[in-house]
Amino acid sequence: MIKTVIFDMDGVIVDTEPVHRYAYFQHFDELKIPVTEELFTTFTGNSTKNVFQSLKDRFGLTGEVEDLVQRKRAIFNDAFDFKEDLFLLAGVEDLIKDLHQNGIQLILASSASKVTIERVFRRFHLHQYFSHIVSGEDFPQSKPNPAIFVHAASLSEAPIAECIIIEDSKNGVTAAKAAGIYCVGYNSEHSKLQDISHADLIINHFNELDAQKVKQLT
CATH class of the missing domain: 1.10.150 (DNA polymerase; domain 1)
Structure with missing residues (x-):
C-alpha cells in the first residue's frame, strides 16, 4: 500500500x-x-x-x-x-488535502531553488501538508539524475516500494524510474513537448486521483 x-x-x-x-x-x-x-x-x-x-x-x-x-x-x-495570475494547478490542492487527511505522507522534491519553493509554499500555505522539502540546488546533478528522488524516498516513513512520485517532465519521469519508484505522469497543459510515456500511470487531471486510489497503486 x-x-x-x-x-x-x-x-x-x-x-x-x-x-x-x-x-x-x-x-x-x-x-x-x-x-x-x-x-x-x-x-x-x-x-x-x-x-x-x-x-x-x-x-x-x-x-x-x-x-x-x-x-x-x-x-x-x-x-x-x-504576477497576480499565479495559481495552484486545477485539482492539486484538493488532492494534497485529501492525501494529508488520509494519513499519506507528502514530500516535495523539486529542482527549484529553496527561495522559489519557499515563495510558493508561503503564498499558497502549503507547509502544513508536507513533512519534508527537498531542493535540487542541494545536488550536483539535476534530473534525469535520480539523486533528488533517492534522497526524498530516504525521508519517507515507509520503504521505497510504498512511495510514488508525481512528475510532469521527461527528465522527472526518467529520474523517478532510475530511482526505482512508481511514477505518475501528469500530462499538464503547461508542460508542452514533454514525453512522459515511460510513467507507470498517466493522468490528465488531478481529479483522476484520490487518497484511496493512490494507496492502491503498485
Missing part, C-alpha cells in the same frame, strides 16, 4: 514556468546568447545552476555560474512578486 507521495512542484503543484521562462529569456537577451525553443525544452527539470553551467560550456560565457544564477533569480523574483 502506498504511504508516501513525492511531488514535483513546477508544472505539478503550481505553474511558475511562465515566470521562469520570462526570467530566463530576459537574461539570455542580456547575455546575447541565441537559446532556441528546442534547446530550452531540454532544460525542463534541471536546476538553474545546471542550466547555466550547460550554457556556459555551450556558449563560452565568461561570468561565474553563481553570478549568472543570481541574476536570473533576481529577474524571476521581481516578476513573481508582481
Whole structure:
C-alpha cells in the first residue's frame, strides 16, 4: 500500500514556468546568447545552476555560474512578486488535502531553488501538508539524475516500494524510474513537448486521483 507521495512542484503543484521562462529569456537577451525553443525544452527539470553551467560550456560565457544564477533569480523574483495570475494547478490542492487527511505522507522534491519553493509554499500555505522539502540546488546533478528522488524516498516513513512520485517532465519521469519508484505522469497543459510515456500511470487531471486510489497503486 502506498504511504508516501513525492511531488514535483513546477508544472505539478503550481505553474511558475511562465515566470521562469520570462526570467530566463530576459537574461539570455542580456547575455546575447541565441537559446532556441528546442534547446530550452531540454532544460525542463534541471536546476538553474545546471542550466547555466550547460550554457556556459555551450556558449563560452565568461561570468561565474553563481553570478549568472543570481541574476536570473533576481529577474524571476521581481516578476513573481508582481504576477497576480499565479495559481495552484486545477485539482492539486484538493488532492494534497485529501492525501494529508488520509494519513499519506507528502514530500516535495523539486529542482527549484529553496527561495522559489519557499515563495510558493508561503503564498499558497502549503507547509502544513508536507513533512519534508527537498531542493535540487542541494545536488550536483539535476534530473534525469535520480539523486533528488533517492534522497526524498530516504525521508519517507515507509520503504521505497510504498512511495510514488508525481512528475510532469521527461527528465522527472526518467529520474523517478532510475530511482526505482512508481511514477505518475501528469500530462499538464503547461508542460508542452514533454514525453512522459515511460510513467507507470498517466493522468490528465488531478481529479483522476484520490487518497484511496493512490494507496492502491503498485
